[in-house]
Amino acid sequence: MLFRRSLRTSAAVLALLLPFAAACGGDAEAESSSDVSSVTLRAGATGWKVEEAVLKFARLDDTPYKVKWSVFQGGDQQLQAVRAGALDVASSSEIPPIFAAADGRPNFKVVAVQRGSTLNQEVVVPKGSAVTDIAGLKGKKIGYVQNTTAHYFLYELLKQAGLKWSDVDAKPLLPNDGLAALNGGSIDAFASYGTSIITAHQQGARTVGSGADILSGNFLWSARDSVLKSPAQKSAVADLVARITKAYAYVRDGHEAEFAKVIAENTHQPLAQARKDLVAQQKQRPTVARTVGDDAVASQQKVADVFTELGALKDHLDVKSFWTTDLNADLRKAL
Structure with missing residues (x-):
């Protein structure tokens, strides 16, 4: 059955990622200076590389560090890749980090919040x-x-x-x-x-x-613990998150029609529909990054409690355990 195949697919994804993690993880963890020029961030994207595309569109892709984007079908797979050591930073909704941390041994922290649309x-x-x-x-x-x-x-x-x-x-x-x-x-x-x-x-x-009025609109950036031990990698992550915020501000500043063409090409939808969706999404909730605060932690705790009620989580999960304000100062500076 298809749903069984989907579970096997997730396992296969992790199997493929593990050798890559072993090959690349050492370089990432060795980085300890504050010079970002030697940093390569392995970042996740869901569906298609929209973050990479918007940075290029706004001419903000000239980062002083390298970014290697990988596409996943969901944020849950991104967090699986972080757990496997194959990604340094993941972008997801509030939910994937909950399940990635459910065993009590997460190797990541939520470091920033990106407000985003809950349409579609x-x-x-x-x-x-x-x-x-x-x-x-x-x-x-x-x-x-x-x-x-x-x-x-x-x-x-x-x-x-x-x-x-x-x-x-x-x-x-x-x-x-x-x-x-x-x-x-x-x-x-x-x-x-x-x-x-x-x-x-x-x-x-x-x-x-x-789910437009059910979801909070909080989308989370999660980084591996090893990233947070490196001043250079921390600085690079903060800069990347801030650049995405600035890129969307550029899109909203009269460039929706042009960026809609990029979206239409990648999602294979009519241009008019792509533009309509983009305008509606940015009107509902503009894409803007925020530093970690108590309100965001509380929002995710509410979601985790619902999954406990559903029985998807066996025990109560204290989400504060995998949040950190370590990136706040760098992100404020970058924004």
């Missing part, structure tokens, strides 16, 4: 489906991207509709597998985000539930 976070049904709302999914097979925003907002939407998680047949699927399952008829609905939702709509899918 939806539960969709295929063309021709008789289902019109979340309540109509009782007893149905629903695919969802496990340990991500999709997992969280699907659970919350079910509660709002008076349903329990056990009232549906929930199947963990990666975004690409979920789209194939939705179109192939092996699931009745799919909870996902980003490019997969855009593609689903292009293929005729309809929205029956949205």
Whole structure:
């Protein structure tokens, strides 16, 4: 079945990453000076390299350090790569770090918060489906991207509709597998985000539930502990996060139409739709980085408690244990 294949795929990803981590991890950990010119950051991106693209678009990609971007289907896989030592810094929603730290032995810390849009976070049904709302999914097979925003907002939407998680047949699927399952008829609905939702709509899918008002809009930057031990790597991470904020400010300053072309080329959607989505996203919640504060930690704690309630976490998790303010001073300076 597709959902079983998705779990095998995650394992395969880690198997492939481990040799790479062994080959590259030593150089990253050896860096201890404050000179960023010798730093190479291995950074994660979800769906496509939007961060790299926006930096290039705003002509802010001329970093004094090197950045190697790797694409993953979800933030959960990025955190798996951090745990495996194959990434130095990951960008994700609030959820992946929770599960990456659930064993009590995380090798990373959340170092910054990026406020972002919660649009295109939806539960969709295929063309021709008789289902019109979340309540109509009782007893149905629903695919969802496990340990991500999709997992969280699907659970919350079910509660709002008076349903329990056990009232549906929930199947963990990666975004690409979920789209194939939705179109192939092996699931009745799919909870996902980003490019997969855009593609689903292009293929005729309809929205029956949205996470837009459920999710906080906090997207987290997590860095390996070894990165935080290096002044140069810390400085590079802070600079990279700040550059992305500045790049989006440039986009909002009258350049939405031009950047929409870049988005359309990479997501294979009509230019008009790409521009409409971009404008809506930046209007809803402009992409801006923030330093770590108590409010962000509290927001993630609320999410972790929901997963404990759901039973996805066996025990209570104190999220403060994997947050740090170590990057705050560098990030303030860079911003």
